Amino acid sequence: MAVIELEGLTKDYGEVVANDSLEFTVERGEIFGFLGPNGAGKTTTIRMLLGFISPTSGTARVLGEDVREERSLLEAKRRIGYLSDEPGFDEQQTGTDVLDLHASIKGDSRREELLELFDPPVERRIREYSQGNARKLGIVTAFMHDPDLVILDEPTNGLDPLMRQRFADFLRAERQRGVTVFFSSHNLSEVRRLCDRVGIIREGKLVTIEPVDALLRRSGKVIRIRSVDPIPIDALDLEGVHDLETSVSDGHEGTDPSTAFTECVFTFTGDINALLPRLADDELIDLAIEEAPLEDVFMRFYGGEDDV
Numbered sequence: 001m002a003v004i005e006l007e008g009l010t011k012d013y014g015e016v017v018a019n020d021s022l023e024f025t026v027e028r029g030e031i032f033g034f035l036g037p038n039g040a041g042k043t044t045t046i047r048m049l050l051g052f053i054s055p056t057s058g059t060a061r062v063l064g065e066d067v068r069e070e071r072s073l074l075e076a077k078r079r080i081g082y083l084s085d086e087p088g089f090d091e092q093q094t095g096t097d098v099l100d101l102h103a104s105i106k107g108d109s110r111r112e113e114l115l116e117l118f119d120p121p122v123e124r125r126i127r128e129y130s131q132g133n134a135r136k137l138g139i140v141t142a143f144m145h146d147p148d149l150v151i152l153d154e155p156t157n158g159l160d161p162l163m164r165q166r167f168a169d170f171l172r173a174e175r176q177r178g179v180t181v182f183f184s185s186h187n188l189s190e191v192r193r194l195c196d197r198v199g200i201i202r203e204g205k206l207v208t209i210e211p212v213d214a215l216l217r218r219s220g221k222v223i224r225i226r227s228v229d230p231i232p233i234d235a236l237d238l239e240g241v242h243d244l245e246t247s248v249s250d251g252h253e254g255t256d257p258s259t260a261f262t263e264c265v266f267t268f269t270g271d272i273n274a275l276l277p278r279l280a281d282d283e284l285i286d287l288a289i290e291e292a293p294l295e296d297v298f299m300r301f302y303g304g305e306d307d308v
């Protein structure tokens with residue numbers, strides 16, 4: 001059974017359709033990344049999944065419960081952890097007060113373990129918390145009742161690299177235990193590191209939903225070549241070569257970089273086995289094959305109206 005199931009989920013604010021007939025599922029034990037730029041509609045989806053706002057049409061099920069059914073959703077929410085993008089804790093309370101309040105509603109069987117891991121300064125009042133400390137406290141509140149599903153809105157905003165790493169390791173371990181994680185993010189490297197699948201939303205519409213691996217495969221590799229002597233540009237007259245940039249190093253001033261190069265970089269979506277024989281007779285100084293930045297993939301979906 002799907003843990004989250006969107007069925008034509010729509011939120012129409014009149015001026016803007018924040019979610020437009022969203023349709024997808026998230027399976028048990030999956031880490032699902034929900035990506036999109038500011039204002040794309042991510043928070044709106046999350047708020048509907050938690051029953052904070054109601055859909056204009058369509059619906060969603062979380063842990064089998066229809067989000068429009070207040071009572072049954074409330075029951076399901078005992079098994080859900082949630083971290084808002086703006087936690088909004090009471091400024092006068094201490095971290096411990098916040099945790100006690102959450103514990104009284106949902107329980108706190110994992111409080112100590114999580115405090116040890118994320119270490120927010122629980123004795124201090126919230127008004128003295130930095131953004132990172134508030135995030136750490138939020139992470140503890142989201143997980144301390146040992147939920148089956150966790151919904152996180154931009155969870156690592158404000159966390160330093162060490163904490164981000166710790167959080168990533170923690171999420172992977174949670175997935176091993178069968179916990180399902182749905183999180184929204186702007187941070188593409190984080191999504192690449194963590195997610196099994198990604199949904200990309202743009203102006204309320206789902207533009208793609210696929211495994212991260214497939215997204216990266218489609219985006220190709222970035223290839224950099226440096227050679228001792230100029231290589232005729234025809235060598236790269238191959239299917240799958242995009243955005244080729246060539247240059248000529250010192251000592252080969254007479255060579256026109258539009259016909260030959262000693263250095264080049266391009267995006268390659270073709271067969272690497274077809275490329276290598278083309279370079280077999282050239283003496284190379286360096287050949288680098290790198291993952292294409294996920295930013296480029298993302299830009300393809302957001303670059304312009306025609307690109308989608």
Ligand SMILES: Nc1ncnc2c1ncn2[C@@H]1O[C@H](COP(=O)(O)OP(=O)(O)OP(=O)(O)O)[C@@H](O)[C@H]1O
Pocket residue numbers: 013016017018036037038039040041042043044045085
């Ligand atoms: N209560 C509301 N009334 C009217 N419009 C709203 C309301 N809440 C959100 N919107 C609009 O709906 C759209 C989606 O907003 P939403 O907050 O869901 O985006 P988001 O992807 O979470 O953005 P961010 O990454 O900035 O948090 C935006 O155009 C926003 O202005």
